[in-house]
Amino acid sequence: MKRKVLVVDDESDMVIFLSTLLDTHGFKPVIAENKSEGLRKAAEEEPACVILNAMMSDENGIDMYIRLRRDEHLKKIPVVMLSAIPQKTFFQYRKFRDGSFSQGIPEPEAYLEKPPEAEELIRQVRTLTHG
Template sequence: MVSEKQTKTILVVDDEPDMSIFMSNLLTANGFCPICAATLSDGLKMAVDRCPDLVIINAMLPGEAGVRLYQSLRTNDRLCHIPVVILSTFDESAFYSWPGTKRTPSGRHIPEPEAFLQKPPEAEELLAVVNRLCLGDSC
């Protein structure tokens, strides 16, 4: 019998291999199915192709790619329902001060992510957020 967690696919978008490996191993060990990407284009392609149950994004991807990926997910009619967790070494207020985190260039409002965690996240904190978002009504 397959558990409910095993049916949940989580896209991890992080350009730091150690962080991707940490999150992938943690998620796998706890019954989730992680898929990893290191760039905005790979992350967006995987999101479109796989339509994951949750996306975890490193906000500090090079060239503000983390913010642009978040914006792309939130403005895509097919992907906008997917819960997003933002990881950042900056605090939450700094993330929201970046251009593109509240409105698109055309002025369209962008909703806040479902969760924001300081990077590197503690394993227990990350799992608590993932369980809340993926095993609750959000996923």
């Protein structure tokens, strides 16, 4: 049985790239286009991993990540955060803005800049899903 990977991104080109890549490497992509749909599908589908665009409109990706980590049933799902912003800059910005990653919310298990290298993304997903 293929492991489910939830892809939450509002960019259709990135969704097509990620879902094709995941399917080609033996995963079952589950797609969500926004925070609400992503949270609902995370609860319903019980994915082995989430690939999340951090900078969806209105920072909904970050809001979704925080909600995942605060939910007792969803907080154990590993997350690969994607963003066009370099990792160090992203985390400095988050600390400055609201401190979310320093106030009990752990950093994501993986962080990759967009567009991610296909091999690196699959390596991260395999590691996080133990597959």
